[in-house]
Amino acid sequence: MFVFRVRNRQSIIEAFTVDPVYLKHNSQETMPEFRHWQIPLGRRFRSLKLWFVMRLHGIKGLQEHIRNQIALAQEFKAFLLQDKRFEVVAPVTMGLVCFRVQGSNELNKCLLERLNEDGRIHLVPSQIHSMYFLRMAVCAANTESSDIAFAWNVIQEVATQLLAETDNEVNHERAHNDRQIFEMSAEG
Numbered sequence: 001m002f003v004f005r006v007r008n009r010q011s012i013i014e015a016f017t018v019d020p021v022y023l024k025h026n027s028q029e030t031m032p033e034f035r036h037w038q039i040p041l042g043r044r045f046r047s048l049k050l051w052f053v054m055r056l057h058g059i060k061g062l063q064e065h066i067r068n069q070i071a072l073a074q075e076f077k078a079f080l081l082q083d084k085r086f087e088v089v090a091p092v093t094m095g096l097v098c099f100r101v102q103g104s105n106e107l108n109k110c111l112l113e114r115l116n117e118d119g120r121i122h123l124v125p126s127q128i129h130s131m132y133f134l135r136m137a138v139c140a141a142n143t144e145s146s147d148i149a150f151a152w153n154v155i156q157e158v159a160t161q162l163l164a165e166t167d168n169e170v171n172h173e174r175a176h177n178d179r180q181i182f183e184m185s186a187e188g
Contacts, residue, residue, distance in 0.1 A: 069095035095138035105132035
């Protein structure tokens with residue numbers, strides 16, 4: 001058992017905190033994040049994890065797993081490229097696909113929030129310069145092509161709902177503005 005007592009936990013948290021966008025979540029302020037209370041995993045510990053994986057699956061098994069993840073990521077990329085509402089924002093690397101719906105950062109934040117609230121899939125965000133985007137990581141050992149198709153269907157469904165709502169709001173605002181312009185011209 002491990003007990004860690006400090007007089008001012010905020011000082012130690014600030015010293016060890018690394019908070020990229022993709023690690024942020026809604027419960028950050030309500031629960032302590034113990035990952036900030038220690039020195040991050042260094043090369044030795046990461047290499048130890050790799051050693052265990054290689055001992056468990058062997059070199060051939062690990063190679064097969066990586067090739068499968070790359071193929072599944074390419075499959076997801078192909079889905080994205082078929083839908084003009086989406087764009088791939090970075091080269092697909094290993095099992096990671098970075099994408100966004102065409103539109104504002106706010107629209108993409110809203111899409112991510114709705115996807116994660118929906119609960120059928122979980123995506124994480126990232127940001128390069130001022131561009132906010134979503135990350136689809138194919139990394140689970142049992143992921144299959146049907147899982148990629150399922151995730152894509154969920155993303156399309158939620159995006160369609162969101163874009164329809166956004167279009168309705170824009171059309172309502174345009175109609176309101178047109179009405180105001182018409183009323184002003186009728187008065188003058």
